[in-house]
Amino acid sequence: MFVAVxxxxxxxxxxxxxxxxxxxSVAAGFQLIGDKPSAAVNWALSGFSNSxxxxxxxxxxxxxxxxxxxxxxRVALKLVKVLGKKTLGxxxxxxxxEFCLAPFMPSNTxxxxxxxxxxxxxxxxxxxxxxxxxxxxxxxxxxxxxxxxCAVTSTLFLTANAPNLLGLELVSKTLKISVSWRExxxxxxxxxxxxxxxxxxxxxxxxxxxxxxxxxxxxWAADALAEMGxxxxxxxxxxxxxxxxxxxxxxxxxxxxxTMVAIIVFVAMILTRIITWxxxxxxxxxxxxxxxxxxxxALADGLKIVGFLQWFAATTxxxxxxxxxxxxVILMVAIYYLVHYMFASLTAHATALMxxxxxxxxxxxxxxxxxxxxxxxxxxxxxxxxxxYASGPxxxxxxxxxxxxxxxxxxxxxxxxxxLAALLLVGVPYLDWYLAxx
Numbered sequence: 001m002f003v004a005v006x007x008x009x010x011x012x013x014x015x016x017x018x019x020x021x022x023x024x025s026v027a028a029g030f031q032l033i034g035d036k037p038s039a040a041v042n043w044a045l046s047g048f049s050n051s052x053x054x055x056x057x058x059x060x061x062x063x064x065x066x067x068x069x070x071x072x073x074r075v076a077l078k079l080v081k082v083l084g085k086k087t088l089g090x091x092x093x094x095x096x097x098e099f100c101l102a103p104f105m106p107s108n109t110x111x112x113x114x115x116x117x118x119x120x121x122x123x124x125x126x127x128x129x130x131x132x133x134x135x136x137x138x139x140x141x142x143x144x145x146x147x148x149x150c151a152v153t154s155t156l157f158l159t160a161n162a163p164n165l166l167g168l169e170l171v172s173k174t175l176k177i178s179v180s181w182r183e184x185x186x187x188x189x190x191x192x193x194x195x196x197x198x199x200x201x202x203x204x205x206x207x208x209x210x211x212x213x214x215x216x217x218x219x220w221a222a223d224a225l226a227e228m229g230x231x232x233x234x235x236x237x238x239x240x241x242x243x244x245x246x247x248x249x250x251x252x253x254x255x256x257x258x259t260m261v262a263i264i265v266f267v268a269m270i271l272t273r274i275i276t277w278x279x280x281x282x283x284x285x286x287x288x289x290x291x292x293x294x295x296x297x298a299l300a301d302g303l304k305i306v307g308f309l310q311w312f313a314a315t316t317x318x319x320x321x322x323x324x325x326x327x328x329v330i331l332m333v334a335i336y337y338l339v340h341y342m343f344a345s346l347t348a349h350a351t352a353l354m355x356x357x358x359x360x361x362x363x364x365x366x367x368x369x370x371x372x373x374x375x376x377x378x379x380x381x382x383x384x385x386x387x388x389y390a391s392g393p394x395x396x397x398x399x400x401x402x403x404x405x406x407x408x409x410x411x412x413x414x415x416x417x418x419x420l421a422a423l424l425l426v427g428v429p430y431l432d433w434y435l436a437x438x
Contacts, residue, residue, distance in 0.1 A: 001027050002299050002342065009389070012405055017288050020295025033302050043305070047297035051259040052345060053290060055109050056392045058262035060286035060399070062242065063118035065274045069234040076122035077228075080214075080221040087138055087209045091200030094120050094142055095149040099196060102153035102160035104250040107258040108384065109392025111160070112150040114262060115246060117396055120146055124402065126221070127211055131401030139402040141209035147385050147397045148199045148415055155381030156192035158184040163346040167354055167377035174358040175369050179377075187374055187434055191427045195419070202418075207411060237272050241265050289399045296344035296389045303342060304352040312339070314360070325366055330424050332357060333375045337420055340383040346391050350380055371432055375423070382419040386412045 005023040009016050024044040027033060034040035047053065066072030083089040097116050105111040124130065124139030131139070154161035158168070158181045168179050179187075248261045269275050280286075304310075323331070336357055343349040357376060361367050384391035388398035388408050398408050 002303055005299060017291040020292050024295050024298050027302060033305050044298055047294035050297045051257060052109060052392050053293050053297060055259040055262050056113060056395055057286055057290050058266045059109060059113035059396055060283060061266050062114050063121055064279060064283055065238050065269050066118040068275055069238045071235040071238045072119055072122035074228060075119050076126060077221045077225050080126060081218050084214050084218050084221055087212050088200060088204050090123060090142060091145040091204060094145050095200050098149040098153045103157045106159050106162045106253055107249060108150055108154045108161050110249045110258045112146060112393040113396035116146060121400060135402040137210045141203060141207060143397045143400055143402045144207055144411055145200050145203050147393060148203060150393045151382045151385045152192060152195045152199055154384055155378050156188055161381050163350045163380040164377055166347060167350045167380055170354045171373040174355055175373055177370050177373060179374060187431050188378055190430060191422055234274055238274050241268055285399050289395055293344060293389060293395050300342060300344045300348055310356055328364060329372050332361060332372060334420060336376050337379040337383055340386055340390060344389045346380050346384055371435055374431060378423060386416045
């Protein structure tokens with residue numbers, strides 16, 4: 001059933017949300033999960049109670065607020081004014097924004113989807129690049145740079161991605177091994193920095209924008225800013241609420257859940273008339289995403305409930321017996337990474353499979369446990385771009401409409417292979433050397 005839904009999402013003979021609803025309807029109707037009808041329907045609807053899904057939904061509303069108030073256009077114009085002479089320069093502006101926020105925001109959905117995406121989505125429109133026929137002018141390039149850079153920063157910093165912390169907690173409980181922030185950072189530093197610096201350029205080569213030089217755009221942006229006039233009260237209120245959300249996401253994540261922060265700010269946006277409830281009801285992309293992602297989360301969780309994931313991990317580890325140690329390390333990491341195609345959540349992936357893979361490596365004599373544990377945890381960040389449903393940010397960037405369905409799957413596969421190859425060919429020997437040194 002899960003494979004059929006994924007094939008349907010790739011081919012898309014009907015809208016993706018309907019494919020997801022069809023999948024959970026058939027699974028619940030035939031009670032593939034649950035021993036009675038009430039349990040089956042509870043499972044089918046479980047995805048809609050997932051906190052990440054609602055964080056993604058509110059991230060769309062943040063974008064709506066930036067758009068309605070004009071704040072997003074103003075910020076975009078300022079970026080164009082400073083770095084707008086070349087599209088590549090705008091790509092690096094997006095990447096630098098990710099890099100500056102990443103160490104302080106453990107939710108990459110809140111960071112990339114709720115803070116950066118709502119701003120950069122306004123830049124392509126300035127150059128008449130919109131979802132659809134004109135998306136490749138500039139918008140598609142900037143959106144993929146944002147997605148790919150999110151994957152890099154989510155791996156580079158321990159505190160840039162919640163599943164990183166969850167993974168190390170599972171490592172601590174299963175293997176009795178602790179990894180510090182410093183060890184995490186220096187263990188991936190050379191590879192992470194190289195990927196970060198190359199990402200806008202590699203995207204520029206593999207997914208080039210049609211508008212490469214925007215000579216005179218800085219002067220045009222300055223004139224457009226002058227036409228907008230002074231900052232309005234609604235813009236100030238939107239900016240204040242965005243800053244409040246950002247500060248709470250950074251400094252109060254142990255006191256209040258990031259999703260709850262987003263919902264509170266969302267309600268405040270309506271009460272302060274930044275957006276109206278009519279605006280919310282009319283935002284079809286957000287509601288479509290809610291249905292689509294909610295069904296996928298439930299289906300992915302169903303694989304865990306019926307025992308498929310545990311069987312898959314046990315079978316895979318059994319097939320590796322007798323191989324050289326480093327080959328086992330590489331194969332375990334590669335399989336763990338690629339299995340994310342079956343998941344609609346980074347956290348669900350770590351929760352379901354990390355303990356199983358760690359238990360499997362414990363049975364292998366002379367296995368470098370800390371090495372393989374850190375490598376498995378590093379994949380949580382880079383796997384967030386594999387599919388349109390791989391993570392919160394991927395759903396948001398795909399939902400923007402700038403990157404077509406086929407392009408997202410193609411780019412996810414290409415960059416996914418590049419990241420995995422870099423991790424295995426460069427990251428494994430470097431991390432092995434670093435751990436031996438320390």
